[in-house]
Amino acid sequence: MVREETSAKGKRGHDPVRGAGTTRFREKREAILAAAAQAINEQGAKGMTFADVARRVGLNTTSVTYYFKRKEDLAAACFEHTLGELQVMLDEALTRPTPRERVAHYIALNMERLTRIEAGDTQPFAILSDLRATEGAVRSRLMAGWQRVFRTTRLLWGQAKTRTLTDLHGARAHVLLENTFWLPIWVARYDLDQYPRVGDRLMDVLASGIARPSDAWAPEPIELTHDAVPAREAFLLAATRLINELGYHGASVQRIASELNVTKGSFYHHLDAKDDLVIACYGRSFEAIAEAQRVADARGGSQWQRLSDVIATLLDVQFGERGPLLRSTALSGLEPAMRDAMVARSNRIARRYAGTISDGIAEGSMRAVDPLVASQALMALQNAAFDMRKWAGTMPRERAIAMYASTLLFGMFDDRAAE
Template sequence: MGQADTAELDEVTGTKRFKAKRNAILAAASEAINEQSAKGMTFADVARRVGLNTTSVTYYFKRKEDLAQACFEHTLETLGEMLDTAQMEATPEARVARYLSLNMERFARIRENEERALATLSDLRAMEDPMLGRLMAAWREIFRKTRALWGEEPQNRRLKDLFGARAHVLLENTFWIPAWIARYDLDQFDRVEARLMDMFRHGIAVPGAKWEPAILDIEHEEAEPGREAFLRAATRLINELGYRGASVQRIASELNVTKGSFYHHLDAKDDLVIECYKRSFDTITETIQVGENSSGDWWHRLSSIIATLLDVQFSERGPLLRTTALTGLPRHVRQAMLDRSNRIARRYAGMLSDGAAEGSVRPVDALIVSQSLMALQNAAFDMRKWASAMPRDRAVAMYASTLAFGMFDDRAAES
């Protein structure tokens, strides 16, 4: 072997070593972001997870923001690759099934420690320009690719809106799976995938069921005037910018009050997030209670609950706090919030089971589908702009149709 060959081999070996170490840092940073948020992630913590010193990490990434950006870019690239693979299938149904399957395979590899979890995108909007602009452009391309699973962009505006709703619900469902998949053994993953795909194909309503919900009355007087507006503004900003991105100063500015006014309502920022969650969970629970006690079959009651909560998300009286804001909260607080979320999911599961026994709801896996309903109502906040371009009742019906009647019946665009 000549000197040129040896030099080339050293370069290849060095490049592989560099890539391997860089990938290990990205994996550790993604883990830290998922636990602490992008702003909470530190070089020291990432270095500890990889077994390096902080200086070694800065050799690969000069600034913490560069590392966070690389993590988000890796997530977006991975999603794009999965969508490109799914797009090769012949029909919309086959493409969605393939995309779901690729996600479940990835979750299985994570369970077996063959792969590390991707950085969640909840903190993406808290990044600063010019990074933010590039990341948001990449995210819009992911959304476009997901929407294209249903075919080329239609000329019919309603059909385009419907495809957009389906794309969003599909993405959010796959993003939410890690929150509950730990309850299932690895050998049950195929069954989970099959039950999710059954819901995506056929929905939860029985054939011939109509979408005729009632918007439930959950309005009541405020115990403390001004507090509701304060929590609403805080919820909106936390949803948009993440827990660490929504500063106390920014929330106060949004309401045109002083920073000191914040502390009139709450003692610390963690208290604010907890109160925002409590307000949201109380709203959901109250809506479910009113719906459960209303008249009609279980399909009518369940559809009325879904419609009311989507109406809240799309209106000025919303929004509900997204579960993405959990990132960055103390672990015990985060767990308490997830526990309450799961209790609400179990109420949905009970209604689905009662509806199936009655015959007004399709027999589905109630525990799995209830988590999809949680993802639906949780993610609707991001579709406010989409919803504002049409009458509210149409936006609610179209968005809800994705799980109510399935993702492949284009009659939903005619409603």
């Protein structure tokens, strides 16, 4: 716990700029950033307050403004810290000689970090859900930092010599990053001494995929009917797209209403509050996934065929215009009880994937992998695909779906997807 300061300048009239290099200054600034990251992860960047951050570190509110003049500055510093730590891990991973070793080392570094967090030895990163809700020069700076992280991740596979390989490495980088962002949501269900094993099992899926080497990608897409109420579907579709693009707090009620060219009163005709909107959007998305899984099971066929059909269908939804699935980034804006309920619903879908994979292993149509770990990796893949719709728009849709799906179904070091 950091001792409370008596004034914004401290006991000696200390100037924050001149004192920025002192150990005491750095320690308190880091303590504030850690507390703010916790607040952002629980309440979102806009829900975070100076008063709450000050309470967490034992300072008064005025003392926090000694380090950060505005709440937006504090949130931006938290996001920059996350991006900086990601960059450090990626730079270390790049020192390994081969793509497989680089990815394995990056996964190991993430598992070590999560182990330290669970043990109470360090603080979690601020999740980047609200990064896109920032504005102006701050947004430009943060998005430039994110681009550096993405490009460095792509370099784990080396310099691409063709446009096709650049596309493939980009898909792999995106799925890898999303899996490390999704890890904290589900890994806490394991005992701490199991974390290294979870990391190994995740790396096994990333390295060699879920399919057998001899399996072919030949999905039969499913026609979904979850958008049976056109007016409500249009409303939820617009909200889902904006929340995915701008985050929970960036997608205001006014902005959603403007997207549909209706009044805010029309919003409240559909739903009582914004949290109700997010829950309805999640409900729509979860039902689309569940419907695809049910239809695939009803069709019969091998478990590999069923899984291929579901993944291809959901990626088509994410890449297309008919309506994306709501991203997990919206979770940070919900009240804890609602957030837990949405994660529980997500876990039920993941367990159904795990069942399909288990049955596929038993019948010999899939490779022997850890079904629980592989299912969570698939949840991350389908969740992240929305952000790659511009990437997907640069090639035929079927090719984009096959290339993106290959990252987990055939592994991140199988270049057949580039042929």
